[in-house]
Structure formats: structure tokens, C-alpha cells
Amino acid sequence: MSTEISHVSCNNCSLDKICFPRGLSQDEINHISQIIKPKKTLQKGDYIFRENGEFKGVLAIRSGSSKVVTNDHHGNEHILNVLLPGELLGFDGLSDGKYHRSAIALETLSFCELPAQNMNDLFKNVPALTKELFRHSSEKMNLDKDFIILSKRPAEEKLAFFLISLSDRLKKRGFSASEFTLSLTRQEIGNHLGLALETVSRLFNRFQKDDLITVNSKQIKIKDISKLRAVFTFSE
DSSP: OOEEOSOOOGGGOTTTTTSTTTTOOHHHHHHHHHHSEEEEEEOTTOEEEOTTOBOOEEEEEEESOEEEEEEOTTOOEEEEEEEOTTOEEOGGGGTTSBOSSEEEESSSEEEEEEEGGGHHHHHHHOHHHHHHHHHHHHHHHHHHHHHHHHTTSOHHHHHHHHHHHHHHHHHHTTSOSSEEEOOSOHHHHHHHHTOOHHHHHHHHHHHHHTTSEEEETTEEEESOHHHHHHHOOSOO
8 A cells, every 4th residue: 555745855865966967957846846746665575667557657766676576477477677876767657658567576665656647747847857757767778678687697696687687786786795684585586587596596595605695684784895796797
């Protein structure tokens, strides 16, 4: 069950340099703040939006994390992406007015929304916003490209890249790059990376034995990030 809380303002948001307002003037930020819908909070397992659901707008995660999933013809869930604070989702609804993926909260999560009915007004009055949305979209495409390359790599490189990617993205958002909590279960990590649960568990144990990381349930501490980076060899 979702609950609405107080109106959010881009002016006092800690994510202002990586979210919607990056590179915008103060007047443009003020304009966006007047249109953004009140911040909402969801609990673990709640849907942010559902596949084939009506496009309501582009969303920005304020806190928590989300998985973006799709289901195959047999009803099996496939985890396409994991999104962190400051990252946007819902772009796929811009093309034809409906979402083509589902987004689910992995933990207590809050988000902001640029409503679909106001987007034409925003593009007209805040033209720099279009560039920012393209930037976010481009970053997502680059990450998707990395995962396509990664799909052909050995299992240890897949897990190393996953951990490094989380570390780098968390650092960019002002969080610790060396100590963090995994919001995905090991089964979900395997789903996301195309690995069996047993393989994921074996690799976590191996990385810990090699003194690259310390694992305590879902708590991860990267002990030697340069050696962990060296595990995967393809160009980023």
C-alpha cells in the first residue's frame, strides 16, 4: 500500500545534481518543483507501475531501490535492471502511452513523478529538461550495452561487474562505494545476470576467500576494489 507524504521540492533535494534539475537554472528548477507530484512511499514488493499499464509519467527514485522486470510467455520473471536513488524510470511509456516493463520496490522506496499530462508544458517552458532526459536515457543505453557484452563473459566477470557497477553508482550519489546492502536476493542476482543460484553463492564465497569482499548476509564490503575491477577484462 502506497502513502503520500509532503510535497517535494527540487530546491531542497539532496539528489539535485544527478536527478531532473542537473544543469537547469533556478527559474527552471522552480518551474519543475511546481509540477512534480507529491512524493510517494512504497513498501518492498509494491509495484511502482505494471507492464501494459497506462503511462502516468517519468519517475525519479528519491530513496530505496527498484527492480525493472518483464515476464516471458510462461510467466517467468526476468530482472532487466536495478535502479538507485536519482535514477529515472518509465521512459518506455513515452512512445505509446503505456509501460512495457514493470517496476517493483526492492525495499521501502520513495519517488517523484513528472506527470504525463504536464510533460508538453515542461518541454516548452523548460527546454533544457529535454536534454537532461536524453542524458538519463543515454546512460541507461550505455548500461544496457555493458550488460549485453557482459552476457557473453564468464560468470566471475558478471558478478564482479555487477558489484563494481553498484559501487560506482552509489559513489556518484554520495553513498559509500565500499560498504552497501544488496537489495536483491542471490536468486534475484542470478536471475539478473543469467547465473544459477549455486553459481552466485559459489562466486561470493570465492571472492571472499580471495579477500576481495566481505559478505555478511546482504551486507557487502569491498576490500580491494582495484583487484575486483581486474576480474572483468572487457572495456567499459
